[in-house]
Amino acid sequence: MMVGFYSQSFCGWMSFVCLAAAVALAGDTFSLGWEVIRLNSFGLGVDIFVDGVGLVFASIVLFIASSVFNFSGLYMGTSSHPIRFHGLLMSFVLSMIVFIFVPNLFGLMVGWDGLGIFSFLLVLFYPCHSSLSAGMITGLTNRLGDSFLMLVLLVNGLVYGGSSINGDCFGLVSFCLVIGAMTKSAQFPFCSWLPRAMAAPTPVSSLVHSSTLVTAGVFLIVRYHVSLSDSSLVMLQWASLITMALSGLNACVEFDMKKVVALSTLSQVSFMMFAVGVGFPFLAFFHLISHAVTKALLFICVGLVIMGYSQDLRRLGGSFLNVESVKWYFGGACAGLCGFPFFSGFYSKEMIIESVLYSNVGWLGFCLFSLGVLSTSYYSARLAFFCFFSGLLNSKRGGVSMFRYSGCMGEIRVHSFCLGLFILSVVLGGVGAWFFLCPPSMFPCHVSKALVMLCCPFGLWLFWLNSVNSSHCSKSSVLEGGYMMVFPKKNVISQNVGEVGDVKIREWKVLRESFVRELGFLDGFSGQPFVYAGLTLSEEVNSSLDQGWLEYFGPGGLSSCFKKFLDCNNYMSNHWFALFFIVYIFEVVIWVVTS
Structure with a gap:
């Protein structure tokens, strides 16, 4: 356990150092280059580039890592190999730091490959068949993205004679760079590996889904946004829109708690990718850092709920209603995730949604984008409801005594790794919007402001209308409600409908549920x-x-x-x-x- 304690202390102090350095630079940059090898006109080197964006992101990553190491001491206390686990986790964090501060392709491959290798080893930490299967899918998909980056390095070296991207990327380099980022950030059609990675321990999922592996593709696109071609950005737009819609719909019907949070990560990362695709990379980065602290807090709370009782939402029944510390932290994380005013997620999402309203997105793209935004509020409310309040409808509170008297934690221990993340999830958005973006309003139109402000309440109202107001909460969802409107029950349909029609309706229902629950059949295809x-x-x-x-x-x-x-x-x-x-x-x- 000493490895975890020293890693926690190191990440905490380095987070403070990076934040202080970001304030000291005040918009300036610092770079250091070292040529590793030179063969005639072809050279490979390592460049260290320090700027405010990298330092802020590194500070967030290290602060989240410090909280995760603190939480992993509790969660992995009974593990048979805690030193190996904390060593792999620290190597995973250091790979992300290398990826942030080494922008050229040759040095970037070190951090990029490190993220893929250590994530593969961490997913395989539990010796079981499901972990092996998930690790193979995760490792193979990440190696596919690595191959595209290697192709970028090769072509860039043959054309420019170096490992740094200078100027605009022509077609092949731009497309390979975008596809490599899409594989790492689990965008369509490479989005099936992220829900499978839930086989890893919950502290690993907290890092992977908040600020490291999944966000590496977003940070890469933000870094090289000015060098990408318009056609590659259009491809990124549509891939992110499809991923946002599929993951949002899947999260609205899923009952595995960790998988719901994983699908929410997929939806939010697609939201960032779409913001970069339509030309707002800085807003995507702002949403990246605000989402990172919220998702880390949410995963830690999910880990506490799993330790206390169960991972299946249908079995909780308001189990943790009286556990005040977990309840408030969990509720705050869900509120920040759906963009509830005035949490951190609200400021970044409000700016991106308002900017998209004034962009050149077509009607189909706007409908997919709206579906993804509304589904975020729906599954956030659904997650909080099933964890804390679903048992009130039937006067059941299963699991409270097990959680309270299991002796697994105390109030002070919970506050030690949740309080800092909760404070950041509340104040980071407002401080960041005031500090980085001076104007409080990007567009003066009152209609667009009203539409943005109503996104979160409208999604919550849909959930209340569809689930809470129904007597069968565990069986209702947006899709099932729409299905019942189109295909009523048999006693409502005319008696002239034959058996063939019933069979077709059942087949359509099975096909529709498989399409939604398998991310457009990508789970089976992958x-x-x-x-x-x-x-x-x-x-x-x-x-x-x-x-x-x-x-x-x-x-x-x-x-x-x-x-x-x-x-x-x-x-x-x-x-x-x-x-x-x-x-x-x-x-x-x-x-x-x-x-």
Whole structure:
């Protein structure tokens, strides 16, 4: 446990140092270059670039890491390998720091690869089949993104003779850079690995989903935004819109608590990517840092709820209504996530939504964007309701005594790793908007202001109308409510509807639920084709090689031939006189016949 304590102290002090350095620089930059290798006109070097953006982000990352290390001491206290866990977690954080301060492609690959490798090892920390499957999907998808960045490094070195991007990127480099960032940030069609990564311990998920692995792609696009082509940014816009809609709808019907929070991360990262795609990279970065502290706090509270009772929302039943510390922290995180006035998430989301209203987004894009924004309020309210208030409808409070008397924590311990994140999630947005963006209002139109202000209350009203106001809370959702409006129950439909129509309705319902719950069937596409191809290849190899010609000409066949040869030699040695006499008679017969 000393490794976790020293890591917590180091991250806390370094967070303060980075924040102080950001204030001291006051908009200036500092850079340091070192050429590693030079081959004629081609050179590879490492550049260290220190500016206010990098220092602020590093300060947030280190502060979140300090809180996560404090929480992991409680959560992983019974683990059999705490030193290995905290060592991997610290390496993961250091890889993110390298990624932030080394902007050129050669040095950036060190932090980028470190994030992928250590995330793979952390997802595999629990020795079970689900962790192995999730780790393989996570590792392979991240290696795919690494290959695109390696291609960018290769092409950039052949064209410019260096490892730094200078000027505008032409088509191939720009597209490869965007696709690499999309794989790391789990954008469509690479979004299926992020919910699977929930097999990792909750402290790992808190870092991955708040400020490290998932946000690395966003930070990369923000860094190189001015160098990207318009066509690659358009591709990024539509990929982020599709991801935002699919993840938001999935979170509205999911009952696994950690998966709901993971899908909310997917939705928020898509929100940032869309802001960068439409030309607002600074607002995307502002939402990145405000979302980081909120999501870290939410994951820590989810970990406390899981430790106390269950991970299934349907089994909680308002279990933690009287646990004041967890209730307020959890409620504040949900409020910040959905952009409730005047939490940190409100300021960044308000600016981005208002800017999108005045951008050149088409009607289809605006509808997908609105669906993603409204679904955020819906699943945030749904998450808080099922954790704390769903049992009030049926006068049930299961799990309170288990949580209180399990002896797993105290009030002071909970405040130690939640209070700082809660304060930041409340004040960071207002302070950041005042400090970085001087004008309090970007656009003076009162209609757009009203629309932005009503997004969060409208989503909460939809949840109340659809779930809380219904007697069957565990079975209702936005999609099921819409389905019942289009396809009423059988006793409402005319009796002339035949059995064929009922079968088609059931098939459509199953198809619709599979589409929403599997992120547009991407869960199956990301895992099952590879498994099926591997099984088919193994069967062909077994039939053609192991049971085919390799059975006769391989090691097994050669061993059988040598064995038969040795048996024959042994027989000849044991019956040498009879064999000599037979050969002698055979030679005499041949001599008589030929003579």
